[in-house]
Amino acid sequence: MSSLAELRDKVKVYLADLPQSTADRVDEFLRQAHLGIQNVHNWRVMETEFYVVVGAYGEIPPNHKIAEVESVKQVRAVPLLERPDGTFEELKWLASNSEMARISGVTGTGKPEYFLLDHPGTGSTGTIYGVPDPDGLSGWPDGGYRLRFPFWSYLPFPSTDDGTDWFFDQAETFLLFDALGSACIFNYDEAHAAVWLQRAQAELASLVKIDKRSRSHRSSCLKFRTDVYGDSGSGAWRL
Numbered sequence: 001m002s003s004l005a006e007l008r009d010k011v012k013v014y015l016a017d018l019p020q021s022t023a024d025r026v027d028e029f030l031r032q033a034h035l036g037i038q039n040v041h042n043w044r045v046m047e048t049e050f051y052v053v054v055g056a057y058g059e060i061p062p063n064h065k066i067a068e069v070e071s072v073k074q075v076r077a078v079p080l081l082e083r084p085d086g087t088f089e090e091l092k093w094l095a096s097n098s099e100m101a102r103i104s105g106v107t108g109t110g111k112p113e114y115f116l117l118d119h120p121g122t123g124s125t126g127t128i129y130g131v132p133d134p135d136g137l138s139g140w141p142d143g144g145y146r147l148r149f150p151f152w153s154y155l156p157f158p159s160t161d162d163g164t165d166w167f168f169d170q171a172e173t174f175l176l177f178d179a180l181g182s183a184c185i186f187n188y189d190e191a192h193a194a195v196w197l198q199r200a201q202a203e204l205a206s207l208v209k210i211d212k213r214s215r216s217h218r219s220s221c222l223k224f225r226t227d228v229y230g231d232s233g234s235g236a237w238r239l
Contacts, residue, residue: 001169004030005161011179022183029186031157033178033200037171038073038154039122041208044215045166047076048153054112055134056144064104064129066112066147072119072126073152079115082146084139091115091147100129109135112145123154174203 002010004027011026038046052067079091094100094116103114110132119126128149136143155165167175177200184193 001164002172003162003164003168004158007168007172007175008161010176011183014180015183018183018187022186025186026179026183029179029182030175032182033175034157034167035123035154036178037167037174037204037207040204041211042073042076042152043166043211046073046152046155048151050128050149050151052128052147052149053142053144054130054147055136055138056140056142058136058143060109060133061130064100064131064133066115066128066130069117069126069128069149069151069153071123071154071156072117073123073154074119075117076150076152078150080148080150081111082148088148093117100131104131107132109133111135111138112147115149171203171207174200174207177203 007030008026011030012023015023015026037043050067050069054061054066075093078093081089081091083089091112092114094103094114097116097118100114100116112130112132112134115128115130117126117128130147134143134145138145140146155167158164158168177196181193181196181200184190184196
């Protein structure tokens with residue numbers, strides 16, 4: 001596993017004959033590679049679940065706002081309602097603001113069942129809205145509804161020289177090659193850039209295969225669905 005400083009030094013070794021202005025931008029090139037690898041594939045390490053209690057002690061969220069979620073990429077599965085008896089109910093994502101406006105206009109209070117993720121852009125903070133507003137009758141002692149929202153979320157780029165993460169460990173070679181490709185592009189060296197970027201893509205393809213294989217051999221605690229905006233049914237199930 002390399003730290004930011006260690007990988008930066010490895011990149012600079014290959015850039016020794018290039019202008020200092022290129023070496024000064026190594027962190028920028030690595031940051032682009034770190035974001036890019038997360039854009040092209042939903043990695044297992046990016047799987048997160050946001051847990052929140054809404055409507056406890058009669059509190060009603062203002063403007064149907066359930067919570068804010070940092071660094072979110074996209075939804076991973078349907079929302080889940082956790083019941084007091086330990087079972088879970090699948091809820092529904094809405095696909096647009098117009099759907100949310102239509103449903104919120106005809107619902108009062110009750111069990112929150114429909115949710116919208118308002119997501120402004122890559123790696124930004126997303127806002128979860130939900131309707132109906134909670135009625136405080138969840139069956140839990142505080143009346144609040146226990147909600148779980150599965151996402152893929154971005155890992156932040158290391159903020160210190162000794163910082164590192166899963167990508168600096170498992171995808172170090174890709175980050176190195178991709179950063180070198182970006183450095184060559186910065187210097188208008190398209191021939192060498194093509195070589196480095198081709199190597200980066202080959203490394204990426206290998207990493208994606210490994211990640212998919214690791215995911216297929218595990219038993220998930222979540223009931224994964226690809227039709228996250230579809231009809232989720234009303235069946236209850238246990239973890």
